[in-house]
Structures are given as C-alpha cells and as structure tokens.
Amino acid sequence: MGTSAEPTTWQPGPKKHKAHSLIGMVDLELLESAWSQVKKNKGKAGIDRVSIEAFETQRIGNLTKITQELRDGTYRPAPLRRVYIPKANGKMRPLGIPTVRDRTAQEVIRRLLEPVFEPIFHEDSYGFRPGRSCHDAMKRIKAYQAQGYTHCVDADIVGCFDNIPHKVIMQTLSWEVADGKVLTAVESFLKAGIVEDGGTKPTTKGTPQGGPVSPLLCNIVLNRMDWQLAHAGYKFVRYADDFVILCRSKHEAGEAYVFVRKVLAELGLELSEEKTRITSFTEGFDFLGFHLTQRHLVMKDKAVERFKAKGRMLTIRSHNLDKEVVERLNALVRGTANYFGWPAASTRAQFLRLDRFVRKRIRCMKKKRIWRSDNFRIPNKLIKRWGLLSLVEVSGQRTRNLPP
Secondary structure, eight states: OOOSSOOSOOOSSOOSSOBOOGGGGOOHHHHHHHHHHHHHHOOOOOTTOOOHHHHHHTHHHHHHHHHHHHHHTOOOOOOEEEEEEEOTTSOEEEEEEOOHHHHHHHHHHHHHHHHHHGGGSOTTBOTTOTTOOHHHHHHHHHHHHHTTOOEEEEEEBTTHHHHOBHHHHHHHHHHHBOOHHHHHHHHHHHTSOEEETTEEEOOOBOOOTTSTTHHHHHHHHHHHHHHHHHHTTOEEEEETTEEEEEESSHHHHHHHHHHHHHHHHHTTOOBOTTTOEEEETTTOEEETTEEEOSSOEEEOHHHHHHHHHHHHHHOOTTSOOOHHHHHHHHHHHHHHHHHHTOTTOOOHHHHHHHHHHHHHHHHHHHHTSOOTTHHHHSOHHHHHHTTOOOHHHHTTOOOSSOOO
C-alpha cells in the first residue's frame, strides 16, 4: 500500500533539491514499456485516426521518433479529440482522446514523474496510485469510524479535471522538478487544444480526462489540499477528486467545510454547493460506489440501477438467448461481484435480489414473455447449466436455497 512511511514535513513551495535530468532516462526500453501499457489499455484513435493496430505496424520507427523528440525537447502533441460519455446522473462527461502517439509519450512522462511525487503524496490519498485500491480507501474510512469520527464532509469538486488552472499545475510541478524539457512536455500536453464541431478550440485550463498523465497531475495538485488538511488536524480519505473529511462532531465538520473551500479556492477550484454536504454515518453517505451507514456497507442505489440497466441492455427480449449473451452477463456479474462482494461489505441481500433479476431477464428472453410459471419451466439449476454465474456464488456469499 503506497509508501511505507508517511512523510511529515512536506510543505508546498520551492525546494532546494529538485529532480534534475529526468529526460535523460528516456530511451527505447522505456518507450517499449510505456507502449505496452498503452496497448493494454486499448482505446480509440485520436484525430489522426491512427489506431493501436496501425501504430503497432510501425512500432520501432514510431517509438524511436518519440524518444528522440522527447530528449530533444521538440515533442509537440496533436489536439485532443472530444467525445462525451454518459454519467450516472444522465449528464455527459467530456473526455479528450489523445492520439496513440501522444498517449505513449504521456505514459513516458507519467513514469518519469510518478517516482518523484509518490514519496510526498499523503498516506490518505488512494486514487491512481500503485498498490492502492478503492477497497483500501474504504478500509481507511472504516478505521476512522472505529476511532470515533462519526461525521463527515461529503465533498464534490466542480469539474476538477476540467478546471485545474494550468498555472497551478505547472507551479506545483516546478516545486519538485527542475527538468525544463519535462516541464515543457507537460505544458504542451495541457495546451494541445480540443477538436470539436469541426474546429480546434484552445485549452486554457484543466487536464482533460482521457490521457495517461491526467490522473497523476490531478493528484499532484490535490496533494497540496491533502497536506493543508493534515496540518490543520483534519482526517480525510481521498480517491482522485472524490474525498470525504472525517470529523468527530457536526460542528467540526462545519469548520472543515469552510476550511477546505478556502484551500480549493487557492487552487482555482470550488466545491459544488449542490453535491457537497455535511452528514454522518447515522444518516449515511455514498463513496466510491458504496453506501456507508453506522453498521452497513452496501451498493449505493445508483450502482444497483446501473447494474440493472446494463442487464436490460444485454437481455433484450426480442433477441435470442445464446452463448454470447451468457458470456456478456457473466462479465457483468464478475466485475460487480469482485468489487461489491468485498468481504467487509454487507451486499448479500442485494446480490440475491440482483441474481433473481438476471434470472428473470433470462427467462423472459428465452420464452419471449413474462410468466411466473416459467420459474418452474426454467428452474435455477437449468440456468446454471447454461453457464450463467451468480453474484452470490462469485463473491463467495453462497446460500443453499436460491429463490427463483
């Protein structure tokens, strides 16, 4: 889990000792490793329409050119391709898709910067860090709860990735990094522009989601908030731009809210007045897909509805039930069970209901109708023989008698 020892003296500001000559570490071996990660992540082509497969056909030449340009300080990224993906609340989340070439170069820069900043990241930051997970963040929250932190500020930053000022990013980087070529490369990625509606728009702020280096840059900036919270005596748990501040009373939570709002304002960011709230474990709150209460840790309502929506898309009644449908459902079941079936969670009752929902969809798809008697015509044992997995079994929350 992250660094072995929590640093206690880090403060934002210029340093006497900075990281020099990072760009000298760029070689073909590093590019090959970065390219392997980009290839593994897959993803769509950028504005140049060069796909992962097309880039691979001339891999050595492409990687050699990127290596040389990064080392010379002449690398210039292409504008990002704007796409929108639906959010859970029905709104659309903007993404900026870099070209495959730029994703590879960004991954190189990420690998150069990460070892510099990992040692100074706060121990209660969990998002996009090696050896850390959402479950680790949840464990930390439960640990604070056990210590008597009963209230919290459930915080939401307005468009964090899209609104971080470039000046703040570059200032924070320069406090730890003295390599001008690396800093220039980062700034060029930030100012690459966005292609949308047939034209190129400048990017004057933010680090667009979709690039490998963006989560690290977000962590680097928000680390300033982390340490100001810590030095003020507040406990918190942060996963990327999603965080909660744990407090012992409602009054303390109110003070924390005022404090963090001021800190974020210094970073050019703001809390969402609509989504940020002061709450408690008694009232319950959502974090990283879970709903936490005094005694329980379950799937939040939106996560349940998201599972059902995906299940409906995979089991359209007018379509035929075949092996491919079962395989896609099993992928959905595995992903949900592995995440929400975490041993500390109490999701068994929800899993039973969702398993019943999936079996109902399977029966309707098979018979092209909704008849209760089909529960007996197509029993659970038969559906299991067709290869369908269940959330209860995959998560290890086995039960002898499953309802239809």
